[in-house]
Amino acid sequence: MEYSARLEAQSEELSRTAAQLREANEKLTALSIQKDAFLSQISHELRTPMTSIRSFSEILRDGGDMTPEQRSRFSGVIHDEAQRLTRLLDDLLDLGVLENGQVSLRLETVPLSGIIDRSLSASGAVTRMAVARDPAREQVFIETDPDRLSQVFINLIGNAVKYCQAPDPRLDIRVRHAGAGLDIDFVDNGAGIPRESQEVIFEKFARVGDPDAAGGAGLGLAICREIVHRLGGTISYLPGQDGAAFRVHVPLRQNLSAGLAAQ
């Protein structure tokens, strides 16, 4: 009896180990598939600008007689594509550092209005769209990494500038207290993001519509999500607004003991 009970226990233990091994194997396979997909995306993203640079430099080298305008146009394309490559590599490196948790935050207590001012200037929004703000609500002090939080805002505002095609483009920046933090909403009056893409938009390389027509590589919102998480907050898409609407929720104070910001 004792012997059979021991045997049964051993057999249960064996099945548990087998199940764990199966699970680990499935996870490894999923990771390997993810890695392959990521590498193939990166290769695609790098190949497009590289191909333009190679073709246009060959035209410049072998193209015979060319007007100064043609020469200038072709070298302009090479310059723009090289810039796109640099941006892509910078974004990939930044995302890698953020995902590995190797980023150190520089926390300060600053007025939210200053971070919004700075982000609006850096994204060039003020001259390209009407911006509505609520100065009274922005006069709140927040403990955060101002450089990283403005990187998020610049990305969201920059996207509104890039993608909002309304004849009278407009961006509303709304602030309100929510729990122990702030909700900061960025709402434009463009076409917005279709319902089926709202979930995936924060994933790496996610783009809506024709991927080659869009300006970026689809890394901006993935970077925003990583930064906001590091800052102990969340970022989400708000459905049901006139255009695209993003909500950033950040705590007013960093809870270092929770280890969220102490990377």
Ligand code: ADP
């Ligand atoms: P990208 O570098 O392509 O701009 P993002 O991750 O910042 O990458 O954005 C992902 C995609 O989400 C964009 O390619 C675009 O299709 C869509 N998107 C982002 N912001 C907006 C917006 N304000 N209005 C409409 N579409 C947007």
